[in-house]
Amino acid sequence: MDSNSKDDHANTGLMLDIINVKKAFGELKVLKGIDLQVQRGQIVSIIGSSGSGKSTLLRSINHLETIDDGEIWLDGVRVNQPGMKGLAFENHINSVRQNMGMVFQQFNLFPHLSTMDNVRLAPMKLKGIGKSEATEFCMELLEKVGLEAKADTYPSHLSGGQKQRVAIARALAMQPKVMLFDEATSALDPELVEEVNLVMKQLASEHMTMLIVTHEMNFASEVSDHVLFMDQGVVCEQGPPEQLFSNPKEERTREFLKKHLQQQ
Amino acid sequence: MNFDFTPVFENYETLLTGAGYTILIAVLSGILSLVGGLAVALTTLYGNKAFSYPLRFFIWLFMGTPLLLQLYLLFFGLGQIGILIPAMLTGILGLGIHYMAYNADIFRATIESIEKGQNEAARSLGFGRMQTLWFFIVPQAVNRALPQLGNNMIIMLKDTSVLSVIGVAELVLNAQFEIANTFRPFEFYISVAVIYYILNLIMETSLNRFEKKLEGRR
Amino acid sequence: MDFALMWEITPLLLKAAWITVTISVLGFILGLLVATILVMMRASAFRLIRWPARIYVSVIRGTPFFVQLLIFYYGGSAFGINLDAYTAGVLALGLNIGAYMSEAIRGSLLAVDNGQNEASRSLGFSRTQTMISIILPQAAGLMIRSLGVLAVILIKGSSLVSIISVVELTYQSQRIISSTYKPFEVFAVSAGLYLILIYGVISFVDWLYNRYTRYLSH
Numbered sequence: 001m002d003s004n005s006k007d008d009h010a011n012t013g014l015m016l017d018i019i020n021v022k023k024a025f026g027e028l029k030v031l032k033g034i035d036l037q038v039q040r041g042q043i044v045s046i047i048g049s050s051g052s053g054k055s056t057l058l059r060s061i062n063h064l065e066t067i068d069d070g071e072i073w074l075d076g077v078r079v080n081q082p083g084m085k086g087l088a089f090e091n092h093i094n095s096v097r098q099n100m101g102m103v104f105q106q107f108n109l110f111p112h113l114s115t116m117d118n119v120r121l122a123p124m125k126l127k128g129i130g131k132s133e134a135t136e137f138c139m140e141l142l143e144k145v146g147l148e149a150k151a152d153t154y155p156s157h158l159s160g161g162q163k164q165r166v167a168i169a170r171a172l173a174m175q176p177k178v179m180l181f182d183e184a185t186s187a188l189d190p191e192l193v194e195e196v197n198l199v200m201k202q203l204a205s206e207h208m209t210m211l212i213v214t215h216e217m218n219f220a221s222e223v224s225d226h227v228l229f230m231d232q233g234v235v236c237e238q239g240p241p242e243q244l245f246s247n248p249k250e251e252r253t254r255e256f257l258k259k260h261l262q263q264q
Numbered sequence: 265m266n267f268d269f270t271p272v273f274e275n276y277e278t279l280l281t282g283a284g285y286t287i288l289i290a291v292l293s294g295i296l297s298l299v300g301g302l303a304v305a306l307t308t309l310y311g312n313k314a315f316s317y318p319l320r321f322f323i324w325l326f327m328g329t330p331l332l333l334q335l336y337l338l339f340f341g342l343g344q345i346g347i348l349i350p351a352m353l354t355g356i357l358g359l360g361i362h363y364m365a366y367n368a369d370i371f372r373a374t375i376e377s378i379e380k381g382q383n384e385a386a387r388s389l390g391f392g393r394m395q396t397l398w399f400f401i402v403p404q405a406v407n408r409a410l411p412q413l414g415n416n417m418i419i420m421l422k423d424t425s426v427l428s429v430i431g432v433a434e435l436v437l438n439a440q441f442e443i444a445n446t447f448r449p450f451e452f453y454i455s456v457a458v459i460y461y462i463l464n465l466i467m468e469t470s471l472n473r474f475e476k477k478l479e480g481r482r
Numbered sequence: 483m484d485f486a487l488m489w490e491i492t493p494l495l496l497k498a499a500w501i502t503v504t505i506s507v508l509g510f511i512l513g514l515l516v517a518t519i520l521v522m523m524r525a526s527a528f529r530l531i532r533w534p535a536r537i538y539v540s541v542i543r544g545t546p547f548f549v550q551l552l553i554f555y556y557g558g559s560a561f562g563i564n565l566d567a568y569t570a571g572v573l574a575l576g577l578n579i580g581a582y583m584s585e586a587i588r589g590s591l592l593a594v595d596n597g598q599n600e601a602s603r604s605l606g607f608s609r610t611q612t613m614i615s616i617i618l619p620q621a622a623g624l625m626i627r628s629l630g631v632l633a634v635i636l637i638k639g640s641s642l643v644s645i646i647s648v649v650e651l652t653y654q655s656q657r658i659i660s661s662t663y664k665p666f667e668v669f670a671v672s673a674g675l676y677l678i679l680i681y682g683v684i685s686f687v688d689w690l691y692n693r694y695t696r697y698l699s700h
């Protein structure tokens with residue numbers, strides 16, 4: 001079987017297919033063979049204690065980290081291409097990334113650009129969309145996250161919650177096939193968490209395919225179709241939220257949930 | 265194109281003597297610039313106006329003009345007013361005074377930044393003005409200024425080469441004596457560069473170690 | 483003070499100051515070019531490209547500019563190259579300051595939070611697009627400042643090309659001093675011109691920096 005051909009994955013219907021992914025930083029094995037399938041329109045949450053490799057997995061999907069072994073497929077296209085080098089890979093990964101929206105814990109808005117420019121920069125420069133058209137649909141995205149009034153404001157004048165909503169709009173502007181959220185609300189003051197969660201819930205209701213790393217168990221159980229519990233670089237347990245949260249099979253999952261549900 | 269480094273090896277003693285003087289000059293000018301720099305900084309901050317204003321002007325003037333021009337002023341100026349001293353001494357003075365201005369500027373900034381918080385604390389404990397300065401502010405300022413001062417000293421080591429222009433027999437001038445005899449400028453200047461590179465490396469690494477040590481104690 | 487003499491020599495020194503300006507401007511432009519190449523080399527994925535750049539920067543920073551200039555001017559004959567003094571001066575200045583500029587530029591680029599790079603790359607921007615649209619605008623403020631400091635060092639350093647007989651401000655000052663024996667008068671005029679140049683550049687850089695940061699912070 002030729003795993004590099006597009007055909008064998010075109011018909012699986014999977015939006016994301018992650019097969020036996022391994023990643024180490026020097027001696028430290030962070031991902032020890034992760035498998036994960038995300039269907040089109042599915043919402044998958046990843047929970048797990050700090051240091052279990054959740055961020056590394058998400059960053060690997062976006063190729064911000066280079067994996068050591070395994071396969072990552074996005075809608076029938078292989079993301080990591082071990083044989084491909086140099087400019088060819090650079091071009092390949094740039095086009096793959098345009099199909100993925102990534103939301104960071106620290107927002108990473110571009111501080112020298114206005115809210116509107118943050119959102120419309122990528123569609124204008126990468127898709128060649130004209131300014132007026134880009135402005136129009138980016139304004140719609142800002143309305144969607146409730147920030148149309150802040151279009152001309154610069155990031156330094158926004159609250160954390162507002163920043164993260166702009167960051168979500170910025171990622172959506174490329175009309176990605178999948179959205180990756182890495183603890184999108186962890187850096188926020190408690191009272192600002194809900195406004196970001198609301199935006200994410202709305203995306204869920206529109207059947208956006210989403211992969212969400214979160215430490216909020218309530219939110220995960222509310223929004224997800226499927227939940228993974230990661231521990232020390234492996235997927236320890238997974239299942240629908242009702243089952244995983246109320247009736248976990250693994251001892252480690254139970255311990256983790258006990259700690260985290262108490263906190264909330 | 266032909267290279268011949270044998271004249272360099274035959275006359276290596278001249279170069280080593282020159283390097284010795286380069287080190288001596290750097291050490292003496294360095295001490296002058298550091299001690300003088302601190303004195304100038306304290307005077308500009310706390311001294312009588314009759315001294316502090318001229319010294320501020322001195323810092324401004326000597327940071328805003330090239331070393332070589334200042335060396336010419338000293339070299340010809342001393343002769344003009346009838347002071348005849350060896351070139352070596354003129355060179356040490358010129359280099360020391362030049363970097364005195366730079367060091368004073370650094371001391372001034374660090375003393376000012378430390379004074380803000382520390383002064384009130386120490387004075388409230390009952391220390392006098394001068395005691396506060398000597399026991400609290402100056403030691404901390406020196407400590408904080410060390411990386412920048414060290415940087416200045418590294419630049420100064422390389423600037424000792426400029427003293428050859430006013431006839432100070434350091435590394436470059438000694439090399440030039442031999443070049444006049446052997447007509448091998450390229451070979452000698454390259455060797456001179458190698459010696460400077462080594463001296464610079466020794467100075468940088470020992471300063472780095474010294475700073476690390478101090479940081480550990482802080 | 484012989485004011486008549488000062489008045490008399492001003493036109494000559496002004497003309498020489500103009501040479502200081504042109505040689506510094508050309509050296510600065512060449513330096514920027516050299517620095518850009520060095521920064522790109524040091525960002526390369528290949529060790530064989532990174533290392534020569536690192537060694538170049540280390541050698542230039544580890545040896546005196548004065549010696550580099552001598553090698554450049556007098557050493558060229560070993561290769562059958564004979565540059566005129568002005569060209570040799572500009573080349574030596576540019577090749578020297580370029581190494582320092584590359585460090586300044588690299589430092590400013592590295593000071594931008596890596597999250598900016600990741601956010602941009604995750605949207606699908608290429609390395610080049612990320613550099614131009616995201617990183618450079620954020621690094622530019624720091625870059626303006628550190629390149630400004632280097633411009634001042636360059637102007638002061640340009641005085642050293644007088645020793646290869648480029649008729650710039652320090653050369654002309656020294657010549658007039660040795661023919662008139664009036665070191666103080668000549669220094670006063672010449673220092674005045676240097677001060678105008680240097681504090682002019684410092685004010686311009688401050689203005690540019692403030693304007694840019696105000697533009698960035700809106």
Ligand SMILES: Nc1ncnc2c1ncn2[C@@H]1O[C@H](COP(=O)(O)OP(=O)(O)O)[C@@H](O)[C@H]1O
Pocket residue numbers: 025028030048049050051052053054055056057
């Ligand atoms: N760039 C890196 N270099 C070395 N170690 C890293 C790097 N990034 C992450 N790690 C380590 O990998 C482990 C997993 O990190 P991460 O994926 O961030 O976990 P999580 O997001 O689940 O908290 C941690 O022990 C972390 O210290």
Ligand SMILES: [Mg+2]
Pocket residue numbers: 054055056183
């Ligand atoms: Mg994480």
